[in-house]
Amino acid sequence: SFESCIISIDQAKLLFATQKHKMDILKNIEQTGEKNVSLYKTGPFIDLCRGPHVSNTKVFKVLQIGEGNRSIAAVHDAEEQQTLTRIYGIAFPSKELSRDHAERIKLLEEADHRLIGAKQKLWMFHDYSPGSPFFLEHGTRIINRLKDFLRKAYYEQGYKEVVTPQLYDKALWETSGHWEHYREDMFLVEGEEYALKPMNCPGHCLIYASELHSFRELPVRLADFSPLHRNEARGTLGGLTRVRKFVQDDAHIFCREDQIYDEMDTLLSFIQDLYTKKFNFQHVMFKLSTRPKKFSGSIDQWDHAEDPSQC
Numbered sequence: 418s419f420e421s422c423i424i425s426i427d428q429a430k431l432l433f434a435t436q437k438h439k440m441d442i443l444k445n446i447e448q449t450g451e452k453n454v455s456l457y458k459t460g461p462f463i464d465l466c467r468g469p470h471v472s473n474t475k476v477f478k479v480l481q482i483g484e485g486n487r488s489i490a491a492v493h494d495a496e497e498q499q500t501l502t503r504i505y506g507i508a509f510p511s512k513e514l515s516r517d518h519a520e521r522i523k524l525l526e527e528a529d530h531r532l533i534g535a536k537q538k539l540w541m542f543h544d545y546s547p548g549s550p551f552f553l554e555h556g557t558r559i560i561n562r563l564k565d566f567l568r569k570a571y572y573e574q575g576y577k578e579v580v581t582p583q584l585y586d587k588a589l590w591e592t593s594g595h596w597e598h599y600r601e602d603m604f605l606v607e608g609e610e611y612a613l614k615p616m617n618c619p620g621h622c623l624i625y626a627s628e629l630h631s632f633r634e635l636p637v638r639l640a641d642f643s644p645l646h647r648n649e650a651r652g653t654l655g656g657l658t659r660v661r662k663f664v665q666d667d668a669h670i671f672c673r674e675d676q677i678y679d680e681m682d683t684l685l686s687f688i689q690d691l692y693t694k695k696f697n698f699q700h701v702m703f704k705l706s707t708r709p710k711k712f713s714g715s716i717d718q719w720d721h722a723e724d725p726s727q728c
Contacts, residue, residue, distance in 0.1 A: 594713030
C-alpha cells in the first residue's frame with residue numbers, strides 16, 4: 418500500500434541530503450515559492466511524488482518496464498550536467514487492456530512523424546544545431562506549398578504579411594516583460610545585450626506604433642512567417658514537436674475594445690475552417706490562455722482585459 422504525506426522543503430532537504438538530483442529538484446521547487454512538497458511511502462521506501470497515486474499495487478495484474486530516451490539531468494551548474502536514462506513503466510488491471518494498449522502503441526509508432534520524415538527524406542537533425550531541423554528538398558517543397566496556401570487565406574481575411582528582425586536589443590524585451598519572465602528560455606548574444614526573438618509580439622507592436630492610426634483604420638491584422646528561437650532544455654527536444662528553431666504561423670490583431678468579440682469570433686471561425694475543412698482534422702480544440710502567476714502589467718489592467726462586460 419502507499420501512504421501520502423506533505424512535508425516542508427527544509428524537512429525534505431534533510432531526508433534527501435545524500436541524493437544530489439533530488440536536492441536539485443527541491444531547489445527548483447523552492448524557487449517557485451512553494452514551501453511544502455508531496456511524498457509517497459511504501460514500506461521503508463519514500464520518494465518525491467506529486468500524486469495522485471494508487472492505494473495498493475494489488476490492482477495491477479500486468480506490469481511493463483521499458484527504457485526511455487536519454488536526457489540531461491536538470492542541475493544548476495552546467496559543468497556538472499549528467500546524462501541520465503529515463504525508465505518508463507506502465508501497469509494494467511488485466512491482460513486484455515495490456516494487449517489493447519500494445520496494439521495502440523504499434524499503430525502510433527507506424528504513424529510516428531520522426532520515422533515518416535526520415536523515410537521520406539523530409540528533414541534531418543544534427544548535433545551541431547540541436548533542436549533545429551534541416552528541411553531537405555521534399556520537406557522544403559511542402560513548407561512552401563503550405564506558406565502559399567496560408568498567404569492566400571490570410572489575404573482573404575484581411576491580414577497584412579510582414580517580416581520582422583531576428584535580433585532585438587534587451588531594452589525591447591524589458592519593455593515587453595520577456596526579460597523578466599522569459600529570459601531563461603531566450604538565446605542571448607553580445608554579452609546579453611541582445612536576444613534572438615522567441616515570439617513575434619514585440620516586433621508587431623513596434624510596427625503598429627511606428628505611425629498614428631485612426632480608429633477608422635482598425636482592426637489592423639498582421640501576419641508573420643519569421644523564424645523563432647527558444648532555448649528549450651536539450652533533454653526535452655523531440656522530433657518536430659519540441660524544437661529550438663521553428664516558424665510559427667503567427668498573427669496579431671490591433672483593434673478597438675468594441676471590436677474584440679467580433680474579431681475573436683472571426684478568427685476562431687477562420688482557424689476552425691482551416692483545420693476541419695482544408696486539412697480534414699476531425700477534432701479541433703481551442704484553449705484560452707489566462708492570467709499566469711507571473712504576469713506583466715497591473716492587476717487593474719488584467720481585471721479590465723478579462724471582464725467580458727468591457728467588450
